[in-house]
Amino acid sequence: MSVAPPGGRRAPTLALTGILKRFGPTLALDDAGVVIRPGTVHALLGENGAGKSTLMRIAFGLLAPDAGTITLDGRPVHFASAAAALAAGLGMVQQHFSLVPAMTVAENVALGGRGRFDAARAAAVVRRIGEATGLGLDPGARVGELAVHAQQRVEIVKALARDAAVLILDEPTAVLAPAEAHEVLGWVRRFAEGGGSIVLITHKLADALAVADDLTVLRRGRVVRSAQRATWSHDALVAAMLGEVPEGPAVAPSVRPPGDEVLALEGVTYADARGVVRVEDVSASVRAGEVVGIAAVEGSGQHELLRLLAGRLAPTRGLVRRPATVGFVPEDRHRDAILLDAPLRENVALRGLGAARGRMPWEALRARTRELMARFDVRGPGPEAPARALSGGNQQKLVLARELDPPPPALVVENPTRGLDLRATDAVLGRLREARDQGLAVVFYSSDIDEVLAVSDRVLAMHDGRLVASDATRESVGRAMLGATP
Amino acid sequence: MTRHRWTGRLLLIAATGGVAALLLLAIVALAGYDAPRALGALAGGAFGSLDAVLSGTLVRATPLVLAGLAVTLAFRAGVLNIGAEGQLLAGAAAATAAGLAVTGPGPLPLVSALTAGIAGGAVVAGVAAWLRARFGVLDVISTLMLNSVAQFVVAWLVRGPLQEPLRIYPQSASLAAAARLPVLVPGSRLHLGWLMAVVLAGVGSWWLARTAAGFRLRATGLNPLAAASAGGVATGRVTAWAFVGSGMLAGLAGAVEVTGVTYALYENLSPGYGFTAIAVALLAGLEPVLVIATGLVFGALEAGASAMQRDAGVPSVLVAVVEALVILLLVLAERGRQAGWWTRRTPEAAG
Numbered sequence: 051m052s053v054a055p056p057g058g059r060r061a062p063t064l065a066l067t068g069i070l071k072r073f074g075p076t077l078a079l080d081d082a083g084v085v086i087r088p089g090t091v092h093a094l095l096g097e098n099g100a101g102k103s104t105l106m107r108i109a110f111g112l113l114a115p116d117a118g119t120i121t122l123d124g125r126p127v128h129f130a131s132a133a134a135a136l137a138a139g140l141g142m143v144q145q146h147f148s149l150v151p152a153m154t155v156a157e158n159v160a161l162g163g164r165g166r167f168d169a170a171r172a173a174a175v176v177r178r179i180g181e182a183t184g185l186g187l188d189p190g191a192r193v194g195e196l197a198v199h200a201q202q203r204v205e206i207v208k209a210l211a212r213d214a215a216v217l218i219l220d221e222p223t224a225v226l227a228p229a230e231a232h233e234v235l236g237w238v239r240r241f242a243e244g245g246g247s248i249v250l251i252t253h254k255l256a257d258a259l260a261v262a263d264d265l266t267v268l269r270r271g272r273v274v275r276s277a278q279r280a281t282w283s284h285d286a287l288v289a290a291m292l293g294e295v296p297e298g299p300a301v302a303p304s305v306r307p308p309g310d311e312v313l314a315l316e317g318v319t320y321a322d323a324r325g326v327v328r329v330e331d332v333s334a335s336v337r338a339g340e341v342v343g344i345a346a347v348e349g350s351g352q353h354e355l356l357r358l359l360a361g362r363l364a365p366t367r368g369l370v371r372r373p374a375t376v377g378f379v380p381e382d383r384h385r386d387a388i389l390l391d392a393p394l395r396e397n398v399a400l401r402g403l404g405a406a407r408g409r410m411p412w413e414a415l416r417a418r419t420r421e422l423m424a425r426f427d428v429r430g431p432g433p434e435a436p437a438r439a440l441s442g443g444n445q446q447k448l449v450l451a452r453e454l455d456p457p458p459p460a461l462v463v464e465n466p467t468r469g470l471d472l473r474a475t476d477a478v479l480g481r482l483r484e485a486r487d488q489g490l491a492v493v494f495y496s497s498d499i500d501e502v503l504a505v506s507d508r509v510l511a512m513h514d515g516r517l518v519a520s521d522a523t524r525e526s527v528g529r530a531m532l533g534a535t536p
Numbered sequence: 537m538t539r540h541r542w543t544g545r546l547l548l549i550a551a552t553g554g555v556a557a558l559l560l561l562a563i564v565a566l567a568g569y570d571a572p573r574a575l576g577a578l579a580g581g582a583f584g585s586l587d588a589v590l591s592g593t594l595v596r597a598t599p600l601v602l603a604g605l606a607v608t609l610a611f612r613a614g615v616l617n618i619g620a621e622g623q624l625l626a627g628a629a630a631a632t633a634a635g636l637a638v639t640g641p642g643p644l645p646l647v648s649a650l651t652a653g654i655a656g657g658a659v660v661a662g663v664a665a666w667l668r669a670r671f672g673v674l675d676v677i678s679t680l681m682l683n684s685v686a687q688f689v690v691a692w693l694v695r696g697p698l699q700e701p702l703r704i705y706p707q708s709a710s711l712a713a714a715a716r717l718p719v720l721v722p723g724s725r726l727h728l729g730w731l732m733a734v735v736l737a738g739v740g741s742w743w744l745a746r747t748a749a750g751f752r753l754r755a756t757g758l759n760p761l762a763a764a765s766a767g768g769v770a771t772g773r774v775t776a777w778a779f780v781g782s783g784m785l786a787g788l789a790g791a792v793e794v795t796g797v798t799y800a801l802y803e804n805l806s807p808g809y810g811f812t813a814i815a816v817a818l819l820a821g822l823e824p825v826l827v828i829a830t831g832l833v834f835g836a837l838e839a840g841a842s843a844m845q846r847d848a849g850v851p852s853v854l855v856a857v858v859e860a861l862v863i864l865l866l867v868l869a870e871r872g873r874q875a876g877w878w879t880r881r882t883p884e885a886a887g
Contacts (some may be wrong), residue, residue: 362765378765386765389758400755404768406748452766 061088061215061247062139066109069118071101071271076105080271086216086264091238093258096268096289099167102251103145105268106218109249110142111135129303133162140168141209142218145203151194155187159208182238199230204421205329205475217241218249223257230347235261255287267291291472297416305486309338312460312491313359313376318368320354328354330515331368336460336491341482343506344495351515352495353381353464359493360462373460375402376455379446381465388437394448395419395433401452427477443474450481461493467496479505499527545821546829552819552862553833559839560858564850567869574848581843582836592843595797597828597835599624599806601733602789603813604820605740606657606782606828610675611822612744613778614757618631619664619679620786621810622686623657627787629690630656631732632708632801635715635794650791657787658780660686665779669772675779683810691803698801707802717796728793733831736785740824753778779868786810808856809839815863834859 061076064086071079079101086092094102107113109120111129120127122138129135132142149158156172173189180186184205193204202222209217219238225518238248239261253257258265259282266276267290312314313336320329328351336342336359346352357363358370359376380386388397398419399410419433428447430440437445446466453461463482467475486492496502502509511519511530519530550812557696564572582593603620611619617623634652638645660682667673691706698708717727744750755763756774763769789809798805816834820826841855 380765385759386761388762388766389755392755392758396751396755399751400762400767402753402768403748403755403763404770406751409746410746410748410751412746449766 060245061086063088063121064109064140064216064247065121065124067119067121069105069108070116071104071108071113072116073242079108079115081118082268082271082273084266084273084276087248088247089242089245091242091250091261092262092264093250093252093262094266095252095255095258095287096267100268100291101271102219102268104271105485106132106142106220106251107379109135109531110140110218112142115119136162136209136212139213139215140218141212141214141216143202143205143209143220143222144184147205147221149193149201149204151192151292151375153193153194154189155191155193155204155207158193159211161208162212169529176207179207183210183241184206185210199226199234202226202234215245216247216249218251220251221253222250223252223254231257242375255284255291259284302425308340309489311335311371312338313372313493314369315355315358315365316371318358318365318367318370320351320358320363320364322354328515329358329365332515332517332531333521334517336493338459338489338491339486340506340507341486341492341494343502343509344493344512345499345502345509345522345530346495346512350512352512355512356462356464356493356495359460373458375458377461379449379453379461379463379466382470383442383445383449387447390438391398391436393436394423394428394430394440397437398422398433399450422448422451422455425455426481432494443470443477446470446474446478447481450478454481454485457485457488459489459494461485462493464495465484465497467492467498467501486500503527539662541821544824544825545823545826549819549826549829549833551562552866553836555865556833556837556858556862558838559852559861560841563854563857564844567850567854569850569873574844574850577844577850578840580840580847582840583750584843587724588843589841590726592839593832593836594730594837596838597831598727598729598733598796599789599793599809600812600834601737601827601831602729602792603810604790604816605733605736605824606785606830607813607817608820608822608824608827609740609785610778610782611817613753613759613775614760615668615775615779615782616675616815617661617664617679617779617782618676619661619682619810620782621806621808622679622683623660623783623786623791624793624806624810625683625686626656626660627653627790628656628880629686629693629698629790629801630787630814631791631794632711633693635711636698636709639712639714639809643714645712646717646795649711649715649795650788653664653787653791653794655785655787657783657785657790659783661779661783664783665776666824668779669776681713682693690801690805698727701799705802708800708878711795711799715795716799717792725797727792727796731798732788732792734828737824740827744824786813789813812859815859815866818863819866830853851861 067083069079069082082101084094084105094106096102104113108115111132111134127138129138150161153164156169156176160167160172161177176187176189183205187200187203189206194202196204199390222234226234235257237405239251242248250258250262262279264276264278265282265287267274267287269291313378315332315334316327318332319327321327332355344352344355354363358365360376361372362378384390389400395412395416399415416433422428423430426447428444428451432446440448466478470478482492482494494502494505507520509527510517511522511527512529544579560578561571561575581588583589589805603624606620606623607617631649631653635645638648664675664678664682667678668675694706694708698814700709704852717729720726720728720731744754746771752769752774754769755767756769760771764771793805794801816830820830837855837858841852844850845852
């Protein structure tokens, strides 16, 4: 079988039992365990912080467990490092890739090997694996210039080049467009059918149900249930993950007709510092009291479009009409939205800082921060605690609170639920609905197309820097995003 | 809650001073000198008498505090200005030139000298700020190189345009009394510069913590992208001004040294004040008010070391070895804290 693990290696049975892991005062894993059968896809599900990644990082030798055993085909093993795990036939592709952008695909794949580097042989390895598995790559391409899905492919090929028969994929579809995700999941299936094993760490219930043979759900460091696919239903999976069934759609459709135009782009073109045109001749408008969703595959210029609307970028050509203040929730909050080492009070004070004069009214800001934390359900020690002390979901709620109070005429949000658990996601999307009902013009982008469709009153589809549909439906949006002519 | 942090820091600073003194004695003993006698001389030189404190420790601490404030300001804005030494020398040279050239009524010569010193430091830092803004040259590289430029320019000046009239010694003529800083305590060498340093440190802490401009600078240093995107802060302008402001403070340090201590420009005017200032600023946790304390620790160490050389025959350069060791230990301690080598919890801010 062509997609069998390279080297014809049969996957061993990987079993983790009684794993205990503590991070400071928190018990990340409490008597957790999982058995990966050879030739199967095993989905590992759970909310954020449930311990999925931690458990697999322990299996791969990146973390040492405080207690518990790991066995391969019944033999106890102990991996002191990722290198040891690789040697035993385990591979792991982490959520954040560990590639060297300036190096070629072949160099990245050869990295970590021993002895002399032979460029021709490294390229041959990449080609051989590409032919055997369908994961084709140009060995001479620079990794930094590859699209995200191709970089992920490099990571997988890297693991396969070390004869990995058990491959752990941490949220492999999180960064991919639907078609790319589909392709990866198809490959996952074929790899298992060829005798390899896959551990799929995921948030996406549909993906898990579609490709997995076994599913294990973790909640707060414990295994809720581990069983074969046939015994699971969608509802059972949700119930296991949450401990309760979440209510209906996240955002109810707007009850009021949208009001006046608040944001408008007229023939806007934006070229980045290298002169590459990211947004080309886009005209669009957003009115008060509506959520306009943006649907696009990664690299279509959506991030630049959002920043043009939010006034965080200036157009190269064309006209942007927007109010003086536009709230903006960027997808990378650690990079673009908060001061991790500053107290929450100062993070709240950040809004409008550029125009502030004289002395900072810290007493008032402290009271305001306390009030926002209560109103937006930001759980944390208090206004003087550093932002770093909050969980990702609470950081996001704080950013949203800051951008929404006092309410600006318009709000632009980019992947606001990325990395959040279901509860925090519901809270964030609920806030957006409230903002819309208060008459804000809301622009919403998520790389999860279902979320865009669920949240938006109207969906704009982008492809290759251009607006290709201004009122896409569930049926038409996928084709539009991928550039198919209607 | 800031008070709590300060108390912890002050303890650390005091402990570091003690460790530094012990290290110095260990080295002195290893080098075969009479350690008890050296200790006596060290303590005597730093704290032995009122005059030792005023004319020794405080006078030595003055340029360290001013240059330490310069480093603090830059580092808080995310600007790695390690060129305080060069900016200090430029300030000293400019102050000397202005102090010698301007004759006039009342405090005019002194004010001119100090102003010129501030401007001199600002120009050198401004070059680095411009290189960063225009070509993206790394601060560390440009400021470090400009240190050498300043050193050689001073070396040239004291053999050229600013050399004393007899043209024998490589130094400038002496400043007239009107261009000198007044002495604070009669009979000592303690000059007005110390008071200026203390006041500036206090103002610096207040400004950083309480004003919008100070918060802009801190926010830019903590995360320039978030400051620009979420706060609408013109971060490029903030960093450029922080760079220039830092140069102004270092330039003032040089001007104060010339008008308050040496009264003339010469090549080895600064025994590396601008470099020690980096340790001074880091040990103070980049908190201006605490720079006074760390400046005092290093000032005492240097004053004590000169007394040690004078009274016990121990070369005072050994203090440079100790300073370097202290910096290494501090870096190590900081790494350890980050990596959680010792899990002593710092007092958490009360909600």
